[in-house]
Amino acid sequence: MMDPFDRSVVVGLMSISPRPGFSAELLSALRHASYLPVRLAAVDHTTRAPWPLAGAVAGAAIGSAGAAVLAYRRLARGRRF
Amino acid sequence: MELEARNENVLIEERDDVLAARAPHDFDAFGELYRRHLDRIYRFVRSQVADSSTAEDLTAQIFFKAMASAGSFRGEAAYHSWLYRIAHNVIATWGRQRARTPLVVASLPDAEDMTPSPATQVIHGEQREMVRAQVAQLPPAQREVIALRYLEDFSIEEVADVTDRSRGAVRILLHRARLRLRRSLEGKELHR
Numbered sequence A: 001m002m003d004p005f006d007r008s009v010v011v012g013l014m015s016i017s018p019r020p021g022f023s024a025e026l027l028s029a030l031r032h033a034s035y036l037p038v039r040l041a042a043v044d045h046t047t048r049a050p051w052p053l054a055g056a057v058a059g060a061a062i063g064s065a066g067a068a069v070l071a072y073r074r075l076a077r078g079r080r081f
Numbered sequence B: 001m002e003l004e005a006r007n008e009n010v011l012i013e014e015r016d017d018v019l020a021a022r023a024p025h026d027f028d029a030f031g032e033l034y035r036r037h038l039d040r041i042y043r044f045v046r047s048q049v050a051d052s053s054t055a056e057d058l059t060a061q062i063f064f065k066a067m068a069s070a071g072s073f074r075g076e077a078a079y080h081s082w083l084y085r086i087a088h089n090v091i092a093t094w095g096r097q098r099a100r101t102p103l104v105v106a107s108l109p110d111a112e113d114m115t116p117s118p119a120t121q122v123i124h125g126e127q128r129e130m131v132r133a134q135v136a137q138l139p140p141a142q143r144e145v146i147a148l149r150y151l152e153d154f155s156i157e158e159v160a161d162v163t164d165r166s167r168g169a170v171r172i173l174l175h176r177a178r179l180r181l182r183r184s185l186e187g188k189e190l191h192r
Helices: A004-014 A022-035 A050-080 B002-013 B016-022 B027-048 B052-068 B079-097 B125-136 B140-152 B156-163 B167-185
Strands: none
Touching (some): A004 B027, A022 B052, B052 B079, B140 B156, B140 B167
């Protein structure tokens, strides 16, 4: 026989349930993800680590390309005037 | 159509470990596991965080992770223990990433159940909210062991396994949590 205190804690916690529709929405999202050729990798520090590096490389590439275009435009303008 | 229904019936009758073995290459098997465990995982997550939208995000992360790593389930522990272990890790990561803010009573789990079971009706909605409010006031580690012990009826060993703590530490956390809850609920006419 459960102690009344324990029973009240169990009942209090057991009364939590997801909003209607959440289960179907998540199941649908999972089903779609399961069709992907490479399943979504679990998000943790090991899978996140390459992204800042990739971002930095891409940022540096875009930055230097922008700087090159600016330099080229200035040179071209200098030649014109 | 008939074949699908028959397949669903077969899945319903299968044990968790059998479904888990099929889950890496059979979405229907994973779907059946999902149906079996969603409510309890959500309930656990919701008892650990301050709002429903965070609980939904974290629950989604847990099941995406469970699907992505379905092949790594070895069957050494029960499938639901494995899921709770993922839930523990996801909540711990989330907890580390955000600033440590205490749960506020105003944003506690709402009474979201539309059709409460007879057991749930034993105590009034207000009293259930009061209990949830007091559980939410517990420190995160105590809140977690209380939820695992009371929601899942996990043994001390299972709680220790899921939370990566020693059995002694779990016992102490549980004792402190129960003491604190008892003190805070005392005199609130909970036990009718």
